[in-house]
Amino acid sequence: MNKKMYINGQWVTATSGQTRTIINPFNQEQIAEVPEGDETDAQSAVDAARNAFDHGEWRHTPATERGKLVSKVAELIERDQQELAELETLDSGKTLTESLDDMSDIAEVFRYYGGLADKDGGEMIESPLPDSRSKVVREPVGVCGQITPWNYPLLQASWKLAPALAAGNTLVIKPSEITPLTTIKVTELIEEAGVPKGVANLVLGSGAKTGQLLAESHSVDLISFTGGVETGRKVMTAASGNFKKIALELGGKNPNIVFADADFETAVDQALNAVFFHAGQVCSAGARLLVQDSIHDEFVEALVERTKQIKLGNGFDDSTQSGPLISKEHLEKVESYVDIGVKEGANLIVGGKRPEAEELQSGFFFEPTIFTNCETSMQIVQEETFGPLLTIERFSTEQQAVQLANDSKYGLAGAVWTTDIRKAERVSSELRMGTVWINDFHPYFAQAPWGGYKSSGIGRELGKQGLEEYTEVKHVFENTNPAPLNWF
Ligand SMILES: NC(=O)c1ccc[n+]([C@@H]2O[C@H](COP(=O)([O-])OP(=O)(O)OC[C@H]3O[C@@H](n4cnc5c(N)ncnc54)[C@H](O)[C@@H]3O)[C@@H](O)[C@H]2O)c1
Numbered sequence: 001m002n003k004k005m006y007i008n009g010q011w012v013t014a015t016s017g018q019t020r021t022i023i024n025p026f027n028q029e030q031i032a033e034v035p036e037g038d039e040t041d042a043q044s045a046v047d048a049a050r051n052a053f054d055h056g057e058w059r060h061t062p063a064t065e066r067g068k069l070v071s072k073v074a075e076l077i078e079r080d081q082q083e084l085a086e087l088e089t090l091d092s093g094k095t096l097t098e099s100l101d102d103m104s105d106i107a108e109v110f111r112y113y114g115g116l117a118d119k120d121g122g123e124m125i126e127s128p129l130p131d132s133r134s135k136v137v138r139e140p141v142g143v144c145g146q147i148t149p150w151n152y153p154l155l156q157a158s159w160k161l162a163p164a165l166a167a168g169n170t171l172v173i174k175p176s177e178i179t180p181l182t183t184i185k186v187t188e189l190i191e192e193a194g195v196p197k198g199v200a201n202l203v204l205g206s207g208a209k210t211g212q213l214l215a216e217s218h219s220v221d222l223i224s225f226t227g228g229v230e231t232g233r234k235v236m237t238a239a240s241g242n243f244k245k246i247a248l249e250l251g252g253k254n255p256n257i258v259f260a261d262a263d264f265e266t267a268v269d270q271a272l273n274a275v276f277f278h279a280g281q282v283c284s285a286g287a288r289l290l291v292q293d294s295i296h297d298e299f300v301e302a303l304v305e306r307t308k309q310i311k312l313g314n315g316f317d318d319s320t321q322s323g324p325l326i327s328k329e330h331l332e333k334v335e336s337y338v339d340i341g342v343k344e345g346a347n348l349i350v351g352g353k354r355p356e357a358e359e360l361q362s363g364f365f366f367e368p369t370i371f372t373n374c375e376t377s378m379q380i381v382q383e384e385t386f387g388p389l390l391t392i393e394r395f396s397t398e399q400q401a402v403q404l405a406n407d408s409k410y411g412l413a414g415a416v417w418t419t420d421i422r423k424a425e426r427v428s429s430e431l432r433m434g435t436v437w438i439n440d441f442h443p444y445f446a447q448a449p450w451g452g453y454k455s456s457g458i459g460r461e462l463g464k465q466g467l468e469e470y471t472e473v474k475h476v477f478e479n480t481n482p483a484p485l486n487w488f
């Protein structure tokens with residue numbers, strides 16, 4: 001596999017000659033050395049994408065042909081799914097089972113947008129003027145900058161790459177500097193599928209240098225960013241220079257509401273999965289549990305019992321249920337929230353520290369952690385810890401559950417557990433968030449839009465809305481009987 005950047009159809013090293021060492025968060029062993037690009041490399045990639053958009057054939061290629069190439073990428077991902085999944089596990093620490101599931105979702109995303117590429121032929125609208133025809137068409141936006149995080153490296157990239165290509169754009173993608181390997185590999189597959197040179201470019205390096213340039217550049221027409229709220233703010237500010245289109249997929253602190261009439265065992269089981277899956281490093285993690293008073297104590301007891309059994313370990317080991325956190329810095333951040341929670345008066349009832357097992361000492365592991373007696377006003381309830389840390393609050397009425405759940409700057413996702421479907425519908429319609437699950441947690445798929453209300457972001461990925469983000473809307477008006485106006 002190449003360990004380079006891909007600019008204008010060439011695999012290249014950084015102009016500066018700098019490289020970055022990529023490590024496995026399970027044991028801190030070096031797994032790759034990749035180019036550390038900077039503004040110069042990012043500018044070359046933008047220039048290549050600009051030239052390919054303005055002078056290349058891609059945007060004029062029939063949508064059906066573009067769709068076939070995007071679908072071809074799906075086939076290549078399926079062919080290489082084992083290699084891709086192993087790279088993802090090495091790079092991110094997630095279990096191989098999770099990585100294989102990601103690869104199958106990713107192939108579906110490319111297949112879905114490959115199929116959608118030629119489905120919108122525009123729309124005739126009724127013109128109020130005589131002797132005229134009016135048509136609304138969607139066109140590619142132009143050059144797209146795409147910036148992705150480390151927690152779902154290739155999955156988040158696929159949500160951007162597939163619709164951008166299907167809609168006829170050119171692009172520069174910049175993966176997280178911590179987890180670039182699968183994005184490098186998929187760029188090889190995009191090349192192998194036959195996407196013309198200059199259309200899809202890959203630049204590696206820090207966000208402050210390469211990402212910032214993409215957000216600022218006046219040659220970029222759209223910036224699509226997935227990451228934290230504070231970085232999102234910088235991207236939005238930088239993007240204002242030329243009023244480029246922006247799409248922001250940001251963080252969340254997602255409420256998981258359990259009513260007393262829920263199926264108890266299922267709700268306990270899924271509450272664990274909601275928060276501890278991928279060590280809590282999921283934007284939509286159910287890190288905020290709201291439990292109705294009458295079942296609170298029993299529910300907490302069952303959760304704690306099962307939390308103690310969670311097996312941490314190497315993502316390549318079949319018995320591992322959760323891998324490490326991504327980095328030392330992130331581990332320290334999660335750890336600091338435990339101190340904050342204790343100081344705030346929450347009750348730490350399980351976890352709260354690094355595990356003691358000998359075989360976990362070289363990795364960035366943290367024990368699954370639960371706090372009870374939490375109040376909505378607490379920092380540990382309001383802020384995204386992005387780790388295996390669950391806060392539990394009580395509620396007594398439906399109205400109170402809704403009020404607590406909405407008391408957040410975020411609005412990404414949430415769930416409601418009850419056997420009363422009318423109640424589930426009432427609550428879901430009151431929740432101010434982009435996704436609400438009823439008696440489930442976590443499902444997402446190519447066909448349904450994903451994105452946040454409030455500070456969780458702007459715009460949507462996936463679904464037909466995810467393709468529309470990568471288009472501009474044009475109204476074409478034709479006078480079928482032109483004649484002088486004689487106004488002047
Ligand atoms: N809403 C979603 O769908 C979704 C999905 C995955 C992750 N996330 C969020 O991502 C965050 C975790 O990811 P992270 O730690 O990689 O986020 P991050 O904000 O630190 O980094 C994300 C990306 O932004 C780049 N970046 C950093 N500074 C930049 C700058 N000044 N200009 C442009 N780009 C810059 C980074 O290099 C990286 O590629 C969490 O908050 C999580 O909730 C959201």
Ligand SMILES: C[N+](C)(C)CC=O
Nearest residue numbers: 151152281282283284
């Ligand atoms: C969007 N999702 C759930 C795949 C990853 C969030 O971090």
